[in-house]
Amino acid sequence: xxxxxxxxxxxxxxxxxxxxxxxxxxxxxxxxxxxxxxxxxxxxxxxxxxxxxxxxxxxxxxxxxxxxxxxxxxxxxxxxxxxxxxxxxxxxxxxxxxxxxxxxxxxxxxxxxxxxxxxxxxxxxxxxxxxxxxxxxxxxxxxxxxxxxxxxxxxxxx
Numbered sequence: 001x002x003x004x005x006x007x008x009x010x011x012x013x014x015x016x017x018x019x020x021x022x023x024x025x026x027x028x029x030x031x032x033x034x035x036x037x038x039x040x041x042x043x044x045x046x047x048x049x050x051x052x053x054x055x056x057x058x059x060x061x062x063x064x065x066x067x068x069x070x071x072x073x074x075x076x077x078x079x080x081x082x083x084x085x086x087x088x089x090x091x092x093x094x095x096x097x098x099x100x101x102x103x104x105x106x107x108x109x110x111x112x113x114x115x116x117x118x119x120x121x122x123x124x125x126x127x128x129x130x131x132x133x134x135x136x137x138x139x140x141x142x143x144x145x146x147x148x149x150x151x152x153x154x155x156x157x158x
Contacts, residue, residue, distance in 0.1 A: 053088060056080065057095040065109040065146070069138040097145065113143035117150040 060077055067073050081089050101107060120135050140147040 049084075052080070053084070053092065057092045061092060061096040062103055062106045065106050065113070065143050067142050069141045071141050074141050074144075093145065110143065110146050113139055113146045114150050117147050118154070121151065121154050 056077070060080075064074060064077060081092070084092070116139055117136065120132050120139070124132050136147065136151075
């Protein structure tokens with residue numbers, strides 16, 4: 001099994017059956033780059049930055065899609081991403097899309113999010129806008145790129 005798939009599975013399922021371990025692991029992985037950069041990414045070695053970028057691109061961002069609606073995890077990943085220059089973030093988002101096609105668990109989560117978003121958008125009306133908006137936001141916590149792309153495609157089709 002590919003090391004990335006094992007890391008994504010570990011981040012998703014944790015050690016054993018305890019889901020709390022998985023959340024703790026994700027947060028620890030996010031705290032490390034935040035600590036290394038210390039708010040000023042120019043002070044530290046390029047090697048550490050490249051390793052953190054690789055971890056973000058190959059493990060953390062794809063595993064975000066496997067987390068059921070946990071805003072804290074998304075926020076922690078954003079705190080790390082925010083320390084990186086815009087160009088690097090843009091490249092990592094592009095890699096995130098490519099990783100979806102290589103890891104079966106992530107691909108399945110992406111397809112599920114796409115179908116759920118379409119299902120919610122079909123029921124959208126003025127009367128239930130607030131309730132369904134919350135449901136879309138909940139989906140978007142774990143799958144921001146997929147949900148946004150699906151919404152844009154739906155709007156363009158009308």
